[in-house]
Amino acid sequence: MRLLLPESREVTPDDLPDVYDVGPSLRAGFVLSADGAIAVDGTSFALSSAADKAVFRALRTVTDAVVVGAGTARDEDYGPVRHSPAAAAWRAAHDRTTPTTLVVVSRSGRVSAQARFLDGPVLLAVPEGVPIDADVSARVEIVRTVDPVELVAALADRGLHRLLCEGGPSLLTSLLAGGVVDELCLTTAPLAVGDAPRLLGALPGARDLRLLSLAYDDPGVLLSRWAVVRSTGD
Ligand SMILES: NC(=O)c1ccc[n+]([C@@H]2O[C@H](COP(=O)([O-])OP(=O)(O)OC[C@H]3O[C@@H](n4cnc5c(N)ncnc54)[C@H](OP(=O)(O)O)[C@@H]3O)[C@@H](O)[C@H]2O)c1
Numbered sequence: 001m002r003l004l005l006p007e008s009r010e011v012t013p014d015d016l017p018d019v020y021d022v023g024p025s026l027r028a029g030f031v032l033s034a035d036g037a038i039a040v041d042g043t044s045f046a047l048s049s050a051a052d053k054a055v056f057r058a059l060r061t062v063t064d065a066v067v068v069g070a071g072t073a074r075d076e077d078y079g080p081v082r083h084s085p086a087a088a089a090w091r092a093a094h095d096r097t098t099p100t101t102l103v104v105v106s107r108s109g110r111v112s113a114q115a116r117f118l119d120g121p122v123l124l125a126v127p128e129g130v131p132i133d134a135d136v137s138a139r140v141e142i143v144r145t146v147d148p149v150e151l152v153a154a155l156a157d158r159g160l161h162r163l164l165c166e167g168g169p170s171l172l173t174s175l176l177a178g179g180v181v182d183e184l185c186l187t188t189a190p191l192a193v194g195d196a197p198r199l200l201g202a203l204p205g206a207r208d209l210r211l212l213s214l215a216y217d218d219p220g221v222l223l224s225r226w227a228v229v230r231s232t233g234d
Pocket of ligand 1: 029
């Protein structure tokens, strides 16, 4: 993989945690086709590549918590966030020794007691008053808000400051509209998909982005990292 911006040099997967390391912030990591599709036949798997997987792992390596919509957790059969020995060593060297929490966000509270992610540290974010299955509530910590600003504050109260939203588009749209997203890390796959779900739904207004870094990998995979410029209303 070749880093093109902000400097030009070859990078290996082992270099990527340093390239993608970040301070307290909420970033989103997505893969999309060149024409903006985020899923093919209901999942993102067909859009991914070796380079995308390497960045996906690096984003997880540096993060305190992965935040995901309950729909994506169901559609993509999410398990707990686990790190390779190399990623665990990077985390230990950077004082990030606690396991990475998975934060599942749901309006309905509809989480299966068989969900694989229940085998790891999970925080379930649901609105006040929504009932949770007793078998599920026994295995998760529950946060009673899905308001973006309140959710980020509740995670910070638990020491979770570097947040990675892995999807899906409904959740990302809410977080962007709520003014809490600092960065978009987007892999563009060399594929045109046509009619398929897109990255974002309706926003209250366009958001300015600033390119932070760009990398390239054969055959035609672009890995971009964008800062979301804060508007005065955020
Ligand atoms: N290309 C990529 O990188 C990528 C990444 C992630 C997902 N995807 C794809 O995206 C598709 C799923 O899209 P989606 O928009 O349905 O996913 P999503 O954002 O995960 O949203 C679906 C569900 O998540 C919960 N949710 C989302 N936003 C919420 C909010 N603001 N507050 C409370 N709960 C919220 C709700 O769960 P409840 O129904 O439980 O209330 C909602 O029904 C799948 O095909 C998946 O493969 C692609």
